[in-house]
Amino acid sequence: MGIEEKVPDGILTTTLDSVINWGRANSTWPLLFGLACCAMEMIATGTARHDIARYGSELFRASPRQADLMIVSGRVSNKMAPVIKRIYDQMLAPKWVIAMGICASAGGPFNNYAIIQGVDKIIPVDVYVPGCPPRPESLLYAMDMLRAKQGRETIGAGRKVEEPLAVEEIMPLGV
Amino acid sequence: MDWLQLLVFPAIRALILIFVLLTGFAYLTWYERKLLARFQVRYGPNRAGKFGLLQPAADAVKAFFKEEIIPNHVDKPVYLLAPALALVPALIIWAVIPIAKGTPAIADVGIGFLWILAVAGIESYGIILAGWSSNNNYSLLGALRSSAQMVSYELPLGLFLVSILILAGSFSLVELVEGFRPWWEWIWLWLAFPFFFICILAETNRSPFDLPETENELVAGFQTEYGGMKFALFFIAEYVNMISTSAIMATLFFGGWKGPFADQYIWLGPIYLLIKVVILLFLFIWVRASIGRPRYDQLMKFCWQFMLPLSLVYVSVSAVLAVFLK
Numbered sequence: 001m002g003i004e005e006k007v008p009d010g011i012l013t014t015t016l017d018s019v020i021n022w023g024r025a026n027s028t029w030p031l032l033f034g035l036a037c038c039a040m041e042m043i044a045t046g047t048a049r050h051d052i053a054r055y056g057s058e059l060f061r062a063s064p065r066q067a068d069l070m071i072v073s074g075r076v077s078n079k080m081a082p083v084i085k086r087i088y089d090q091m092l093a094p095k096w097v098i099a100m101g102i103c104a105s106a107g108g109p110f111n112n113y114a115i116i117q118g119v120d121k122i123i124p125v126d127v128y129v130p131g132c133p134p135r136p137e138s139l140l141y142a143m144d145m146l147r148a149k150q151g152r153e154t155i156g157a158g159r160k161v162e163e164p165l166a167v168e169e170i171m172p173l174g175v
Numbered sequence: 176m177d178w179l180q181l182l183v184f185p186a187i188r189a190l191i192l193i194f195v196l197l198t199g200f201a202y203l204t205w206y207e208r209k210l211l212a213r214f215q216v217r218y219g220p221n222r223a224g225k226f227g228l229l230q231p232a233a234d235a236v237k238a239f240f241k242e243e244i245i246p247n248h249v250d251k252p253v254y255l256l257a258p259a260l261a262l263v264p265a266l267i268i269w270a271v272i273p274i275a276k277g278t279p280a281i282a283d284v285g286i287g288f289l290w291i292l293a294v295a296g297i298e299s300y301g302i303i304l305a306g307w308s309s310n311n312n313y314s315l316l317g318a319l320r321s322s323a324q325m326v327s328y329e330l331p332l333g334l335f336l337v338s339i340l341i342l343a344g345s346f347s348l349v350e351l352v353e354g355f356r357p358w359w360e361w362i363w364l365w366l367a368f369p370f371f372f373i374c375i376l377a378e379t380n381r382s383p384f385d386l387p388e389t390e391n392e393l394v395a396g397f398q399t400e401y402g403g404m405k406f407a408l409f410f411i412a413e414y415v416n417m418i419s420t421s422a423i424m425a426t427l428f429f430g431g432w433k434g435p436f437a438d439q440y441i442w443l444g445p446i447y448l449l450i451k452v453v454i455l456l457f458l459f460i461w462v463r464a465s466i467g468r469p470r471y472d473q474l475m476k477f478c479w480q481f482m483l484p485l486s487l488v489y490v491s492v493s494a495v496l497a498v499f500l501k
Contacts, residue, residue, distance in 0.1 A: 053208065065244075
């Protein structure tokens with residue numbers, strides 16, 4: 001992504017790294033969308049009992065251009081896959097993905113022709129949350145894991161961007 | 176040292192004002208998130224710093240280091256100009272607001288009322304151009320809604336301002352605050368305050384009149400195609416607008432910088448103004464936490480069938496009062 005990879009490592013970039021990572025970890029705005037029953041638990045994460053706002057993540061943005069985190073909450077059907085991929089591509093880097101629930105992680109009970117067996121076939125996933133559906137506590141724990149991962153990132157030379165597969169490589173065209 | 180008086184001091188004052196307003200914006204977002212959380216029996220941001228006080232810093236750092244993109248399908252010069260056009264009027268409207276005894280924020284232009292009306296008129300351009308240049312259906316619909324809404328609500332807003340102007344008898348905001356007002360004038364003004372506040376809510380696109388950016392119909396409205404720092408500029412514009420309009424309402428209806436001992440100790444003026452602004456901002460957020468969004472036709476109907484006749488009646492009665500009682 002541009003200049004970031006060409007900057008050499010050093011004291012300046014290390015200090016800057018920690019500041020940037022702190023900012024990103026404390027202000028991860030999720031994308032406002034839900035796919036299936038897991039979305040209900042995602043909504044419950046924002047309510048008074050669980051309160052995702054404590055971590056500064058209650059601002060669910062509807063436009064992918066303004067969101068940092070994609071919570072894939074539910075099964076991804078073949079028909080929905082191009083949409084998910086497109087929304088992911090519209091988000092601005094840096095962006096993260098949580099596969100919420102067993103369906104988004106690995107297909108779950110829906111081992112059939114209509115459901116993509118894990119959303120990691122079309123977009124890179126940072127954290128997988130098991131459960132059917134996972135409780136809000138699980139999602140909050142996943143956000144914790146994501147924060148730990150965000151804290152280890154560097155803007156320096158070590159950064160590598162994964163290139164995910166295109167939708168056409170998973171399923172034949174014309175589906 | 177004429178140029179010093181004319182250029183350097185106002186420039187320094189403007190820089191200080193912008194610094195104060197942008198800091199105020201940052202902590203207004205914190206104030207709103209905390210208050211909304213308390214209204215909904217939640218805690219709100221509390222992990223970044225003590226009481227979440229560093230939350231605005233985290234948001235700013237994130238927005239600064241987000242990727243900057245310009246989509247291929249946008250009208251590039253206008254797309255880049257729109258966020259700036261949205262932010263600038265919100266800042267310059269402050270120039271005429273008196274902050275202490277005999278002291279406007281930048282300059283006492285003598286036509287403070289006209290300045291407010293003119294700058295409020297420019298405010299809608301940023302939003303309209305953002306929606307138009309984005310070349311996106313949602314953006315365009317949001318921008319059209321916003322322009323119709325702002326033009327409609329500017330009418331009653333302007334008429335209420337004219338009534339205050341008739342009663343005060345002066346275009347200058349500095350003189351308005353310092354001048355004497357009889358008790359019946361205060362009561363007559365406070366009768367208009369709720370309706371003025373409704374117009375201000377519609378002008379600043381705040382909930383419950385945030386129809387230009389309703390996420391259930393228009394994704395994010397006029398700012399759908401904006402991300403990173405350009406989106407942050409729209410965000411700043413909206414919140415600075417809240418602060419500016421609160422300061423205007425405090426000046427027009429609640430005596431601005433006035434308070435006990437503010438005449439003797441001039442430094443008390445800004446503090447009283449700040450307290451009044453914070454209370455009015457609380458009102459903005461209280462309304463947001465309590466009231467649902469109306470449908471768009473209800474919004475327009477309310478303006479044309481209720482607010483406009485009401486403000487016309489208010490102007491007429493104000494004129495009669497000014498002639499017979501002042």
